[in-house]
Amino acid sequence: MINTRVAIIGCGNIGISILQGLLKQQTIPSKNITATRRNIEELASLKGSGVKLTSDNIAAIKESDLIIIAVKPYNIVNVLEELKDHLNTGKHLLVSVTAGVTINKIQEVIGTKVPVFRAMPNISASVGTSVTCLCHNGAKSEEIELVKHLFDIVGTTMTIDEDLMESATVLGACGIAYVLRFIRAMIQGGIQIGFDAATAGAIVNQTVKGAAELLIERHQHPEFEIDKVTTPKGCTIVGLNEMEHNGFSSSLIKGLVASFEKIEK
Ligand SMILES: NC(=O)c1ccc[n+]([C@@H]2O[C@H](COP(=O)([O-])OP(=O)(O)OC[C@H]3O[C@@H](n4cnc5c(N)ncnc54)[C@H](OP(=O)(O)O)[C@@H]3O)[C@@H](O)[C@H]2O)c1
Known part of the structure; x- marks a missing residue:
């Protein structure tokens, strides 16, 4: 090389x-x-x-x-x-x-x-x-x-396979933009609950890196790790469910599919 x-x-x-x-x-x-x-x-x-x-x-x-x-x-x-x-x-x-x-x-x-x-x-x-x-x-x-x-x-x-290259473009290449937008939203939320932007960014960046490392090292499905954070009746599950009621997973999937449909055209 x-x-x-x-x-x-x-x-x-x-x-x-x-x-x-x-x-x-x-x-x-x-x-x-x-x-x-x-x-x-x-x-x-x-x-x-x-x-x-x-x-x-x-x-x-x-x-x-x-x-x-x-x-x-x-x-x-x-x-x-x-x-x-x-x-x-x-x-x-x-x-x-x-x-x-x-x-x-x-x-x-x-x-x-x-x-x-x-x-x-x-x-x-x-x-x-x-x-x-x-x-x-x-x-x-x-x-x-x-x-x-x-x-x-x-x-x-x-x-x-080549017939998955458009899917790879959406998931991997466009995907980084979706994740960055997610990070930005987390930072905005962090500011609203008391952190300055720099501190919120440092916490969020490391949290996202930690979540990815956890999955990469342990080869687990995300929900397996989420179960460890969601105490019954606790604040995490309340927050997560509120996000889902507002279409969190659905909007991500719809966005991803919209990108795919655009690329297919
Ligand atoms: N951006 C991403 O995250 C990403 C990720 C994976 C794949 N891609 C794919 O990679 C391709 C490029 O994307 P990009 O975002 O990097 O676009 P970009 O920033 O516009 O880069 C393309 C470059 O090609 C140069 N160029 C155009 N005609 C040329 C020529 N005849 N000879 C030499 N250079 C020439 C342009 O510079 P001059 O005008 O100065 O020549 C420009 O800097 C796209 O098909 C995109 O889908 C992008």
């Missing part, structure tokens, strides 16, 4: 998150990473990091083995058209994090000369805690391992 050269084509929100995660972990030397976008001045904060910064996508892939395409769906075909004649069999692996664009569509544009993966990370890649769902179309095991290793650097990775 240390010798793998990575190009991130389209370094916006998710591209930069992956890049920051890679720089944080230092598994891949920064000199082996190239980041592109057209408006390269937007990457000025990376000057001095060792990462090569360019608006020349072709130059970027010529110096790289693993290519991450991180442009918006309406930009990907143009970018692939630009790159296709410079993709080398036996050298390049192409990973698209672009939502909703299938491997078949990508191969239709570039031909079938290089292995194509889709990946769906989230912005917590920047701090090494993304969950990345991966799929491919018959890639070799060593190619899968390489791509998996890359995303393992910025969090955890799982391989899924």
Whole structure:
């Protein structure tokens, strides 16, 4: 992995998150990473990091083995058209994090000369805690391992069927926004019951982290842990039931399904 050269084509929100995660972990030397976008001045904060910064996508892939395409769906075909004649069999692996664009569509544009993966990370890649769902179309095991290793650097990775990629986008990539909105609401509530915003935020952040760690370490269903907190006739169950009467779980599920329906269109 240390010798793998990575190009991130389209370094916006998710591209930069992956890049920051890679720089944080230092598994891949920064000199082996190239980041592109057209408006390269937007990457000025990376000057001095060792990462090569360019608006020349072709130059970027010529110096790289693993290519991450991180442009918006309406930009990907143009970018692939630009790159296709410079993709080398036996050298390049192409990973698209672009939502909703299938491997078949990508191969239709570039031909079938290089292995194509889709990946769906989230912005917590920047701090090494993304969950990345991966799929491919018959890639070799060593190619899968390489791509998996890359995303393992910025969090955890799982391989899924391509027909679940839209669901993965909603649950993992959009999901972080739902959780952040939940955290914001908790903080607002914390302020109303007496804490200043900073203290409320510190308590809520650690509580959310603790809840997630509990489930990750113990492999339990949330309700198993909730039962430990809900004393009969106590304040927790009263609060939880009030939230449910107001549609807490239902509104989350409806929101998630609305995101999914939007992405399916
Ligand atoms: N944001 C997330 O949390 C997230 C998570 C997982 C997946 N995704 C998916 O990743 C894709 C990008 O999302 P985003 O939120 O990162 O969008 P974004 O912030 O707009 O980033 C896309 C970047 O692509 C660059 N770009 C556009 N055309 C280019 C070209 N021809 N050559 C080089 N760079 C080019 C743009 O910069 P210039 O205009 O300067 O070129 C922009 O910075 C989307 O499909 C999204 O669904 C996003």
